Amino acid sequence: MPHSLHIGEVATRTGRSVHAIRWYEAQGLVPGVERDGGGRRVYTEHHVGWLDFMDRLRGTGMSVAQMRAYTALVKKGSGALDERRTLLRAHQARVLENIARWTEALTLIEAKLEFYDEWVAKGARPPVGPHRRVWRAAQRHRKGPQKAL
Amino acid sequence: MPHSLHIGEVATRTGRSVHAIRWYEAQGLVPGVERDGGGRRVYTEHHVGWLDFMDRLRGTGMSVAQMRAYTALVKKGSGALDERRTLLRAHQARVLENIARWTEALTLIEAKLEFYDEWVAKGARPPVGPHRRVWRAAQRHRKGPQKAL
């Protein structure tokens, strides 16, 4: 007998607004939501876990459209396992790429901060030495246009 | 004598559209753009570098409003060095947080993929063992609501 929850509790537990949870359901991102006699949505722990996972996907830049596709595959059951794997692996690759991109940008930001620190310490703009070297090395890795996230 | 560029070349070099570059300028994100006799924007290598840096900031989730603030400080010159550092350090902290968040999500995605791999290999849904352990460990790290990016 799974303990059942109303939407308000789910909102508290997942840290999302009631509106957002209903909107997610309308977008096809929350399968298996039952209703009680009065027409109110009834959730279980399972839904809380699912919503948390959805947040992980969203929080790593997966679009709602892709989350919808993934959710649809999960609804299909074990027949769509391969497709589920493919979708998730594609996302994994994107996450890896993004971590790499963010890490590279971090190096640049750190170099700039060191440059500023030196500037403040010396009271004069330092020669653009190591800072600029880091920068140019980073530029070389930029093959083409980068889409923002 | 810095080689000068028109907006089209800058667009090609930075991988952004001509529209986007003009829009960035209108948003106060590109200081020091001169005009030629015919009213056309004239850029130098320096602007290309600046735009690339702006892309790094955008690509790591800095909002246009914050980029505008940073650009304004740069325009002010060495008097606003401290504020520049503060702003950039705050962004550095956000980038670090995000890398951590993405890395954590990656672990989860990997666990789910392993679970799927096992499922496919065995032909039956495996007991939710190590996969679920990783998951729960990750859940414990989630203190509260997480904003998507």
Next chain:
DNA sequence: GCTTGACCTAGAGTACACTCTAGATTGTTC
């Protein structure tokens, strides 16, 4: 049985960051 709070639906509104259109001007090439 009446108030109060949580819930319901449908749809409008918002924030952000572009992206594109229209109509005009400028510079170059034949």
Next chain:
DNA sequence: GAACAATCTAGAGTGTACTCTAGGTCAAGC
């Protein structure tokens, strides 16, 4: 000097992901 490409301005339109409003229903406590 005509054609054509590239540029200009002002402003409208787009996509994404919510976020909120309006107007109503339902259930529990007094």
